[in-house]
Amino acid sequence: MDQNHMYTLPALPYDYNALAPSLSEEQLRLHHTKHHQGYVNGANAIFEKLDKSRKEGSDLDQKAIARELSFHIGGFLLHGLYWENMAPAGKGGGGAPSGELKKQIEKDFGSFERFRKEFVAATNSVEGSGWGALSYCIKTGRLLVMQIEKHNVNVFPAFPLLLVVDVWEHAYYIDYKNDRAKYLENIWNVINWKTVNSRFENAKKA
Ligand code: MN3
DSSP states (O other), X not given: OOTTSOOOOOOOSSXXXXXXXXXXXXXXXXXXXXXXXXXHHHHHHHHHHHXXXXXXXXXXXXXXXXXXXXXXHHHHHHHHHHHHTBOOBTTTBSSOOOHHHHHHHHHHHSSHHHHHHHHHXXXXXXXXXXXXXXXXXXXXXXXXXXXXXXXXXXXXXXXXXXXXXXXXXXXXXXHHTTOHHHHHHHGGGGBOHHHHHHHHHHHHHO
């Protein structure tokens, strides 16, 4: 935990040029240092406002605060998951799922190809800014594909997130312009299935 009880930007687990050509150095650097940093700053600014108002005994618009805070914290957390569920192609990135996750994908979707098709269709059709995600329901033992609008809308609260893909335009516009489908074709070259599988194994244990 940070000593000031504030968020800090986590370092990427690889170099800025490590995911090229799926994601270029420029694309990744901008996304991490400007956009992810923006959610860190946004959440921390709200913490400061809250701390100040509590100290002074003054009132804030709690409806607006709650909404803004969930937006920035959602953005902060999802980007952390996104960076971690990618790796350089051929060095942990790409290929197909293995282990327990492979078995579960085949059980629930029939095949990896079918999963990919459903995941891409859901993620490509997110309206405006948002994310595609693979989650897991502990009660039914089912893998579920979900859309997250913006950072904080349409989620199954508390379902563990196994794989997330950012489809805000800032995630792909430098490399792919408006071609979200092309980005979603190439992202599979850098998905880190080992990480996704270990998230799945941890979710099942929980
Ligand atoms: Mn983003």
